[in-house]
Amino acid sequence: MFSGSIPALVTPFAEDGAFVESAYRDFIEWQIAEGSTGLVPVGTTGEAATLSAEEHFHAVRVCVDQTKGRVPVIAGAGSNDTRVAIQNIRASKDAGADAALMVPPYYNRPNQEGIFRHFEAVANSCDLPIVLYNVPGRTVTDIHVETMGQLAKAFPSIVGVKDATGVIQRVSAQRAACGKDFCQISGNDDMALAFNATGGRGCISVTANVAPRLCAEFQAACLAGDYARALDYQDRLFPLHMALFTDASPGPIKYALSRVRKDFPRALRLPMTWPGEASQRAVDAALEVAGLL
Structure with a gap:
């Protein structure tokens, strides 16, 4: 259902903190033109934790409207409160999203039974x-392989996972537990090559915000089984994957965008801040290696 390079979109803010809709629409157009195969609005990279519910789903509606069905939209919709998660998935469907991206409950740290029951309630509340x-x-909550397998088998609407565990063998283990049709998408740009080689179908990407064409071509090479070509892209992109996490995300990616797209709004919402000088230097050097400066 989902594959390829799927940027976890940054959210443009003016200096006063207001959402800049025109910049968001332009950014979405650029992403699609450069070959991105899906979009994730208002995830972690989109500073969702700083958005009100009204702002959150306004951004989803804008993304859906601008995309006009050309690529799927996977709306960030998770919560550590099951009731709020249910509200969020229903709001995502009402906004026109093609799917919802949902974390397990955070902070309150449920056990595996609690995680299963949380997603059971969400899946039973909406068919998105x-x-x-x-x-x-x-x-600080891990969906164990066994729990994921139970969820995949019990609820047809649970179609895949964005895996940011950093454990490559999870791909094979989840493939066995959830079935070969369960869509596994990397949540780590730097590990996407190995992830795809063991059964993954793409990446929900931070780097694709600033290098959408390179990331799309990398993913296309993986999906075609051309891993020699994919490795060339990996070598070119790897310094950027690493540099974008030399300070708290999404500070470095917004800095990178300011270097590549001069018109893109630079502001972040507190508590997120502009990256420090060492991070900026690392990003600049990595953009040079990628051929983006």
Whole structure:
């Protein structure tokens, strides 16, 4: 259902913190023109944690409207409160999204039974396809392979996972537990080559915000089984994958965009801040290696 290079879109803000809709629409057009095969509005990279519910789903509606069905839209919709997660998936469907990207509950740290029951309630509340987002480094909650297999088998609307565990063998284990048709998408740009080689279908990408064509061509090479060509792209992009996390994300990616797209708004919402000088130097050097400066 989903494959290729799927940028986790940054959200443009004016200096006063207001959402800049015109810049968002232009950015979406650029992403599609450069070959991105899907879009994720208002995820972690989109500073979703700083958005009100009204702002959040306005951004989803804008993304859906601008995309006009040319590529799928997977709306960030997770919550650590099951009731809010249900509201979010319904709002995502009402906004016209093709799927919802949903983390397991964070902060309150449920056990595996609680994680299963959370997604059971969400899946039973709405038929919108769900892409699980397993990112223990942020949620301090891990959807175990066995739990994911149970969810995939019990609920047809749970169609895949954005895996940001950083554990490559999870791809094979989840393939066995969830079935070969379960869509596994990397949540780590730097690991996408190995992820795809073991059964992945693409990447929900930070780097694609600033290098959409290179990321799309890399993913196309992987999907075609041309791993020699994909490795060339990996070598070119790897310094950028690493540089974009030399300070708190999405600071470095917004800095990178300011270097590549001079008209893109630079502001972040607190508590996120502009990256430090060392991070800026790393990003500049990586953009040079990628041929983007």
